[in-house]
Every structure is written in C-alpha cells, then in structure tokens.
Amino acid sequence: MSRDIQVTIDCADPGRLAEFWSAVLGYQVQSPPPGFDSWDAALDALGVAPDRRNDASGIVDPDGDGPRMFFQRVPEAKVVKNRLHLDVRAAPGLVGAERMAALEAECARLLELGAARIARHEPAPPLQGGHIVMADPEGNEFCLD
Secondary structure (H helix, E strand, C coil): CCCCCEEEEEECCHHHHHHHHHHHHCCEECCCCCCCCCHHHHHHHHCCCHHHCCCEEEEECCCCCCCEEEEEECCCCCCCCCCCCEEECCCCCCCHHHHHHHHHHHHHHHHHCCCEEEEEECCECCCECCEEEEECCCCCEEEEC
C-alpha cells in the first residue's frame, strides 16, 4: 500500500519559507478553510492571536500531484547540515553542458528569491550528471539536479 507524504520543515519564519518554496516548486500557499475568504478571517474565527499567525504555513501543488509542504516555527536555529534534503529537478532529460547551463539559469533565479549557492559539482559520467548545492533563506540545503 502506498501512502501520501507531507514534507515538514522546521524554521524561524514559516511565511517567508512558504513563499520561497512556492516560487521554487510552482506551488501555491494553501487556501484558507472553506467559508473563509482569507487566512486572517479564519485565524480570527479560531481565536489565534496576531503574534502567533506566522507559527505555520502550508503550500500545495496546484495540480494535486506533489506532496504538501508544511513549515512550522521552532525556537531553535538550524546548526548542522541537513540529514535529509530535497533535490529539485531543474534539468530533466538534459546532459553535459546543456544540463549545467539549465541548472545555472535556475540557480540565478533562486538567488534572486533569497537562496544561497553552496557548490557546483561537475558531471562525472556514468553515475554523476552534475548538480548545484544551494540553501534556502534559512540555510536548509537542497540540490538543483
């Protein structure tokens, strides 16, 4: 039996990371519950204090294919390398120089969104197609692959 998954990321600023990852993945911030025209209206009705409204944020694939991503505020800062990271498929089907050019173009776009570039790994056939290691605005590593 297969199961759906949700990717949960601990962070300091859930709203900011939700916006960042929405732009990276082509996702959208999850709509408020039925009967509410905004998250503020829903959170008002639920009695959530204004200073707690950035405690969590979720994003979803508008096509319904990819997993939901959930960002939750935690008090501690990130201090070590991720043990699990996302690979963003930015050059499917491309090889060699064409692949690396596509990865560089996506890297440039993500830098404008607040990502940081960590390292570029050149293709090393037959097992390595080449990739770029990056970090999101809170330092969580991910790869452009």
